[in-house]
Amino acid sequence: xxxxxxxxxxxxxxxxxxxxxxxxxxxxxxxxxxxxxxxxxxxxxxxxxxxxxxxxxxxxxxxxxxxxxxxxxxxxxxxxxxxxxxxxxxxxxxxxxxxxxxxxxxxxxxxxxxxxxxxxxxxxxxxxxxxxxxxxxxxxxxxxxxxxxxxxxxxxxxxxxxxxxxxxxxxxxxxxxxxxxxxxxxxxxxxxxxxxxxxxxxxxxxxxxxxxxxxxxxxxxxxxxxxxxxxxxxxxxxxxxxxxxxxxxxxxxxxxxxxxxxxxxxxxxxxxxxxxxxxxxxxxxxxxxxxxxxxxxxxxxxxxxxxxxxxxxxxxxxxxxxxxxxxxxxxxxxxxxxxxxxxx
Ligand code: AP5
Ligand code: MG
Numbered sequence: 280x281x282x283x284x285x286x287x288x289x290x291x292x293x294x295x296x297x298x299x300x301x302x303x304x305x306x307x308x309x310x311x312x313x314x315x316x317x318x319x320x321x322x323x324x325x326x327x328x329x330x331x332x333x334x335x336x337x338x339x340x341x342x343x344x345x346x347x348x349x350x351x352x353x354x355x356x357x358x359x360x361x362x363x364x365x366x367x368x369x370x371x372x373x374x375x376x377x378x379x380x381x382x383x384x385x386x387x388x389x390x391x392x393x394x395x396x397x398x399x400x401x402x403x404x405x406x407x408x409x410x411x412x413x414x415x416x417x418x419x420x421x422x423x424x425x426x427x428x429x430x431x432x433x434x435x436x437x438x439x440x441x442x443x444x445x446x447x448x449x450x451x452x453x454x455x456x457x458x459x460x461x462x463x464x465x466x467x468x469x470x471x472x473x474x475x476x477x478x479x480x481x482x483x484x485x486x487x488x489x490x491x492x493x494x495x496x497x498x499x500x501x502x503x504x505x506x507x508x509x510x511x512x513x514x515x516x517x518x519x520x521x522x523x524x525x526x527x528x529x530x531x532x533x534x535x536x537x538x539x540x541x542x543x544x545x546x547x548x549x550x551x552x553x554x555x556x557x558x559x560x561x562x563x564x565x566x567x568x569x570x571x572x573x574x575x576x577x578x579x580x581x582x583x584x585x586x587x588x589x590x591x592x593x594x595x596x597x598x599x600x601x602x603x604x605x606x607x608x609x610x611x612x613x614x615x616x617x618x619x620x621x622x623x
Contacts, residue, residue: 519600531546
């Protein structure tokens with residue numbers, strides 16, 4: 280400062296006006312310097328504040344965010360648990376309804392108050408009925424109920440072969456490859472098995488033949504065999520179910536290792552205990568031929584070889600077609616009503 284004033288004095292000399300001008304200019308410079316310093320200070324303090332704020336925010340961030348995350352996770356978990364419990368109770372409820380409806384139907388039979396249609400069918404001397412329909416249409420599911428209502432045995436040739444395959448019999452070994460590939464077992468083997476089964480079954484009041492004949496040649500062979508042993512076929516009950524439903528049913532089907540007539544479904548008829556048969560407690564498994572690829576092949580076989588058989592029975596006036604869609608008891612009821620109407 281002193282140095283600057285001295286410089287002003289020397290520059291301006293004794294000129295009072297010039298001195299005054301320099302002094303004014305110097306004051307402005309000082310003022311500007313103060314203002315700049317002030318601005319710098321406030322900038323510094325703002326920077327500091329923002330640094331502090333950032334630090335504060337960074338320090339503060341983990342706490343509220345993780346608390347929010349924890350809360351969100353808690354809500355998601357609660358919602359998932361709630362959804363699972365709703366699905367589980369809906370499944371249990373559906374099982375109970377199916378079970379109780381089936382039970383009502385069976386109880387009604389036992390008490391002698393069965394539906395009038397079934398009662399009239401029972402009055403018939405015999406009911407020789409063939410069950411047809413694409414794989415998975417419910418033939419095996421319906422046959423025990425119809426058997427109980429109509430008091431006639433079920434003859435299931437496919438099942439007979441499965442029993443033979445499990446027991447590793449000669450016949451089972453010969454049939455295995457065909458079944459595994461989704462192809463039809465040769466007609467002579469089928470007929471041999473059918474003749475054997477018929478010999479050991481009381482078919483005096485009729486029978487429910489599940490899944491045979493499946494081609495036109497078998498239709499003729501079966502007709503001949505039945506006519507010579509237990510009389511001809513009275514009616515052919517055809518379960519109508521679409522392709523998508525067939526896939527849904529078969530990929531979810533599980534059958535019992537102890538008895539392949541014990542059928543479950545992972546969604547439609549889920550066992551009470553996972554992987555365990557409700558009927559006998561045996562282990563449940565997926566049939567070898569219930570894979571998507573083999574189901575597709577079986578459907579092709581059905582279309583090319585078995586549908587002509589259905590058409591043939593239709594043309595002969597022996598076909599009773601019903602929808603196989605709906606609950607198991609409702610399909611049973613539909614079948615009994617349709618058969619009753621058919622027999623008149
Ligand atoms: P076979 O054992 O007769 O099989 P399929 O004809 O292919 O029929 P499926 O047993 O698969 O179906 P399904 O109609 O009985 O249905 P299900 O009631 O189980 O034959 C197997 C193989 O043996 C053949 O591929 C062939 O190699 C050989 N074979 C047999 N007969 C032959 C012949 N005549 N000639 C030559 N070869 C022969 O139901 C399926 C699933 O759906 C189950 O899980 C069930 O719980 C569920 N379900 C049933 N009804 C309902 C419903 N109403 N609502 C919801 N789910 C339902
Ligand atoms: Mg079956």
